[in-house]
Amino acid sequence: MSGPSAIHRPVNARRRAEIVWRVARKAWRDWCTSDGRIWLHLSKTVIAGLLAMGIAMLLDLPQPRIAMTTVFVLMQPLSGMVFAKSMYRIAGTLVGMIAAVTLGAAFVQAPELYILGITLWMAACTAAAMRNRHFRWYGFVLAGYTAALIGVPLVMQPNDLFLAALGRGAEVAVGILCSGMVSAVIVPRQTGSVLAQALRSRCLDFTAFASAVLSGGLEKGTFEGRFARLVDDVVSFEATRAFSFFEDPTMRARSGVLARLNAEFMDACARLHALRQLLKRLQWSDASSAPPTFHFNELAALLSHRPRVNECDLDHARRLVEALEAFQRTLPRSVRASRRAIDSTQPAALLEFDTSAELLYRFTMELARYLRSWISLMTPGVTHPPGAARYIPRTSWYVVTFAFVRTATVMAALGWFWIETDWPSGGLALIAAALTCALTSASANAARLAAQMALGAAAAAITGYVYTCHVYPNVDGFPLLCAALVPVLATGALLATRPRVAGYGIGFSVFFCLLAGPDNVVVYTPDLLINNGIAVVVAMLVASLAFVVIFPPHMTWLVERMCVALRGQVVLACTGELDGLGQRFQSGTHDLMHQLRLVLSGRPRAHRRALRWMLVTLEVGHAIVDLRDEAEAASWLRVHDSRWRPAFDRLNDTIARLFERPDGARLRRALSAVRAATWIAQEALNTLYEDRERRHDAQRILSHLHFIRSALLDRDAPLGIIARRAPNHFD
Known part of the structure; x- marks a missing residue:
């Protein structure tokens, strides 16, 4: 046993x-x-900060604390983000240094004029930052507050200004080099791997989403929420692609391909939305006049297939592309057979059926093209054709002007108070206001972020007092100094990684370094530290109060102006140059909606209204671009019927005017123009019996016209509310 x-x-x-x-x-x-990435980022930030401080001390730079501050402002989880931010920080610092020296030389011993100049410079840089994206925004922001950081303390000492600018440049350079080196050497997390994972998740998630849409299994609210997240996904992917450009030569070579891939994904999303809208309207229509939708169900079943056991994502995508191409090859024959049956039983449903078939074919083509591009990108050794697509961001000029006025008001108020009261710490208060206005300019809730930064700065001042009075006097040697600073720096870095409390971490880390960071010769002046801390906190609270009371981001007129800019994308679709118009329209629409989502965070009703404007804008604008492309290709129609060109021009003009300022009269004129163009195209189709190619051209034009009309009358869309006010006028 x-x-x-x-x-x-x-x-x-x-x-x-x-x-x-x-x-x-x-x-x-x-x-x-999950948590390991956060702790890795925290550890790398603390190591880079201490390394920058040590090198700055070794080089005997004037303020090693600035090098350490640079690290905490600069460090990012991805190495590509650090490299990108470093480049723009260098450029912004150089421009800020030049501005500081120029303003100091122009207004020697004239503080009033200097405050005016630095206020206008800071406001202009913040406004320019709002016109840009990603770390280009950071470059403009840095050019603004670097000028204040260098020039304000020395406005009455012009002889020291140039040397201070050179010292600041050297300290910032040390911080940049340490950040980049630590990020690239210690367990680097490459942007390319993040992009690859995002593309894999996007492929699986989007096909599942499309299957649910085509089968009619999504409610309106669920669809709108999922589509809004697709908008965020497009914008965030473009940001990550921009970061990856700075990472390595391979990502730079693939940058154009990635941009094209994102453009193809936007096209697939727009086609899916158009199909969903058409399906919804077919469900509303009379069952006796509605065409069958079995082709939609067939494609939905095809897209519902998930990867097999032990099947990699690329193999699944290849299998899906083969199935899509087979479906696309057989679709025209199936459509012709279905059309003959409908022509004999439901002739009134022919136009709906043709529109459905055209949209289904285009969606299948766009999705297959996107998947082929993704497979090509992810397959090693495959040569990629150069990418021609380009993401073009859009920002309303009202938002830019708003940022300029808000920054100028806060800076001017604190500058005036400093001059009138001769406040000893007024210069630092002005610097803190500049930092607050700059760092919160792109925030969805600038007032909350400024208040969090103020509380973080208050905690930094208290902690700095403890360190100045009790820690630094008992520290002997650089290793012990690093050991003493690790808990404080790690706490600030940890808070900065948490989205809900990031403001506390930013305020604590940055202002602990500025107020109480160690220099080569530590000056024990706790009274000065307290006064400076009070000045910083007061300046931030003033900025937060101004953001809440005077310039709240939820102002109705500002949101309305942003919605006007969003609707203006349809005007672009109607009047813009056709070359690259689809990409300009798509990227601008997604970018403006992403900004509206940030501004309207926490306001579900206003957000839902803005999202519906975005959906109808995307729907009509995309159809207009397709219609203009088809009309350009079908140039024979202008010769065949002389009425076509004036009718087509009137259609574009009335739809552009409708989206510029929607009302009942403009909607009636737009529908009348669509109806007139439809009659002309239908008459041309009725005369084309032998020419198969021209018949197909006319059918595609009719499909786009019918889709535009149904979109304008959609009862769920904002224009549908206008139509319901006087229904007899829109029959």
């Missing part, structure tokens, strides 16, 4: 050990992909 038991016991023990090892390894992988 003992023999078999002795044999089984080690086997069971070994199996249990293997199970424990697999569980532990899975837990470790899960931790590394």
